[in-house]
Each structure stands twice: as C-alpha cells, then as structure tokens.
Amino acid sequence: MKYLEYTPLDRINDFLSHVNLGERTIKGCLEAYSCKHTGTDKKLSLSLENEIFDYLGKSSDADSSSPVEYLMCRSSRKTLIYLLLSLYHMYPDYDFSAVNAHQFFTEESWDSFKQIFDVYMFEASKEWLDANEGSALLETLYKALDEVVKVAECEIYTYNPEADADPFLEKGAIWSYHFFFYNRRLKRVVSFRFSCVSNLVSEGHLLDDSSFDEDGEIFDGMDM
Numbered sequence: 001m002k003y004l005e006y007t008p009l010d011r012i013n014d015f016l017s018h019v020n021l022g023e024r025t026i027k028g029c030l031e032a033y034s035c036k037h038t039g040t041d042k043k044l045s046l047s048l049e050n051e052i053f054d055y056l057g058k059s060s061d062a063d064s065s066s067p068v069e070y071l072m073c074r075s076s077r078k079t080l081i082y083l084l085l086s087l088y089h090m091y092p093d094y095d096f097s098a099v100n101a102h103q104f105f106t107e108e109s110w111d112s113f114k115q116i117f118d119v120y121m122f123e124a125s126k127e128w129l130d131a132n133e134g135s136a137l138l139e140t141l142y143k144a145l146d147e148v149v150k151v152a153e154c155e156i157y158t159y160n161p162e163a164d165a166d167p168f169l170e171k172g173a174i175w176s177y178h179f180f181f182y183n184r185r186l187k188r189v190v191s192f193r194f195s196c197v198s199n200l201v202s203e204g205h206l207l208d209d210s211s212f213d214e215d216g217e218i219f220d221g222m223d224m
Contacts, residue, residue: 001037001082002036004034004148009190012141019124026121026197034188035187048084052071052080056072082189090191101161106160116177124137125137149181149186158177158180176196177195178193179191180192
C-alpha cells in the first residue's frame with residue numbers, strides 16, 4: 001500500500017486536526033492509499049490470506065454466525081485484505097486479525113455516511129463555514145473524495161471494533177467513526193477517521209480528591 005498525497009485532502013486535514021469547541025474537541029483525518037503492494041505488504045497479505053484459509057478449513061457452513069460465505073469469495077477476501085493493509089499502515093504496531101476484523105466491517109452507502117456526518121459533524125461544519133464562506137464541509141469533502149476515488153464507484157465501509165480492540169480510541173473519546181472508501185477499479189482506498197474528545201479528560205480536569213479538598217476550603221469557617 002502506497003500513501004498518496006492529495007492537496008484537497010490536506011486542506012480538510014488541516015482544519016480537522018483540532019476543532020476546539022470548548023469542553024470538547026473534534027478531530028478528523030483523511031488518508032489515501034494505492035492498493036499496490038510495497039515493502040512487506042506481500043508477506044503480510046499472504047499471512048492474512050493464510051489466516052483466512054485456516055479459519056475456513058476449521059469452520060462449518062452450518063454455523064450461521066460465521067463469516068464463511070463472505071470469506072469464501074475471492075474478491076471479498078481481497079477487499080478485506082486491502083482494508084486491513086490500510087489499517088496496518090496507519091497503526092503498524094497493532095496486530096489486526098483478518099477473521100476478527102471482518103466482523104467489525106459493515107458495508108454502508110453514501111446516504112448512510114451523510115446521515116452520520118450531518119449529525120456528528122454538525123458543529124465542526126459550522127466552524128468550517130465561518131472560516132470558508134459559501135463552501136459547506138460535506139460538499140468540500142465529497143469533491144475531495146471524488147477526485148481521489150470517484151465516490152459513485154466506491155464501496156463504503158465502516159470499521160467499528162469493540163472498545164478494547166480499537167487502536168484509534170483516544171482517552172476521553174465521546175464518540176468516534178472510521179470509514180473507508182474503496183474503489184475496486186482504481187485500486188485506491190481512502191480512510192476517514194473522525195472523533196470527539198472531551199477536553200476535560202484530555203487536560204486532566206476531571207474531579208479527583210484534590211478537587212474535593214479545594215471545595216472543602218471554600219466551606220471552611222462557615223457555620224453549617
């Protein structure tokens with residue numbers, strides 16, 4: 001997987017690097033990759049595929065909860081491996097399991113993505129409009145994505161692992177989303193992570209014993 005630099009994505013990344021809303025901060029990051037193997041990608045890709053084959057060999061088709069049917073399809077396995085390779089490039093120290101990760105990927109549509117974006121990025125979008133008059137954040141995002149991966153041709157996925165298996169989850173996270181836009185024909189994938197973090201937690205302003213001590217001082221000398 002080769003990291004691709006695109007100026008339209010950089011502009012959005014600069015804005016979403018730190019949108020301070022007082023008690024919370026919204027962050028976001030777009031990363032584009034070419035699905036051409038580089039460096040250790042071939043070895044890692046083979047390892048992931050072998051993991052899938054081992055799983056298929058031990059699984060029963062009668063198990064309705066298993067992802068056997070999906071993983072039996074070569075194109076589906078290829079898509080899963082490309083998404084996992086993207087994750088490995090973003091978090092090289094984290095060990096992603098192909099079989100387990102499959103359960104965390106959900107196929108979406110642009111409309112479902114837009115619905116989530118409109119709700120959770122509403123305040124960030126207002127901040128963007130203040131700084132970029134006449135250009136909505138979602139519209140700018142669509143144009144940037146379209147330049148890289150042709151949105152109409154994309155398969156869109158969310159990656160939503162359990163909290164203890166999520167390398168992206170920051171301390172004080174209120175919510176987080178991770179989408180992938182994959183164009184099979186162009187062999188490109190764009191990762192879009194966006195989250196909201198409590199500034200009170202990240203800055204260590206949560207109530208602790210010292211807070212109560214300070215409160216105690218306020219009441220010292222009062223007849224209660």
